[in-house]
Amino acid sequence: MGDLVAYQGEPGAYSEAASHRLFPGAELEPLRTLHQVFDRVASGAVRAGVVPLENSQAGSINETYDLLARGDVHIVGEAVVRVDHALLALPGIPLEYVKRVSSHPAALAHRPANSLVGALRAFGKAALPRSKRPSLRARTLTAVTTMETRC
Numbered sequence: 357m358g359d360l361v362a363y364q365g366e367p368g369a370y371s372e373a374a375s376h377r378l379f380p381g382a383e384l385e386p387l388r389t390l391h392q393v394f395d396r397v398a399s400g401a402v403r404a405g406v407v408p409l410e411n412s413q414a415g416s417i418n419e420t421y422d423l424l425a426r427g428d429v430h431i432v433g434e435a436v437v438r439v440d441h442a443l444l445a446l447p448g449i450p451l452e453y454v455k456r457v458s459s460h461p462a463a464l465a466h467r468p469a470n471s472l473v474g475a476l477r478a479f480g481k482a483a484l485p486r487s488k489r490p491s492l493r494a495r496t497l498t499a500v501t502t503m504e505t506r507c
Contacts, residue, residue, distance in 0.1 A: 360382065360383050361384055361402060361405065362384075362386075363387065364386075364389065364408070365386060370439060371406050371407065371408060374437050391423065393405040394429055398429055
């Protein structure tokens with residue numbers, strides 16, 4: 357097992373930042389789902405797992421609570437990670453040229469109307485039908501996809 361720690365998300369996700377904070381120097385294993393993280397921890401394949409439990413804007417992560425209720429793993433630490441969102445585009449692109457907003461659904465669900473995310477949510481609802489707003493599994497993949505599409 358060694359010093360391997362699993363986290364839910366892609367490299368660059370907030371769970372990765374929390375993993376670095378909780379387990380400095382550990383080798384990290386990104387996993388796509390919360391179930392995968394819990395299963396790896398319960399089986400002893402990894403030293404620990406880092407998953408989101410609460411989000412100050414979106415609320416409780418109910419799936420995490422459901423998996424904790426199984427009783428095969430328990431909480432041993434906590435990391436608070438500041439969440440910052442940004443609208444990414446290539447240099448020099450004015451906002452009025454933006455035709456598609458891609459993000460993880462949780463990012464667009466954040467509630468503050470006066471925040472950038474709130475503005476993007478309103479923009480997305482007004483300018484794009486839901487079918488034209490692809491849901492990507494992580495904002496980090498959205499950024500990579502944006503750059504790979506244009507470069």
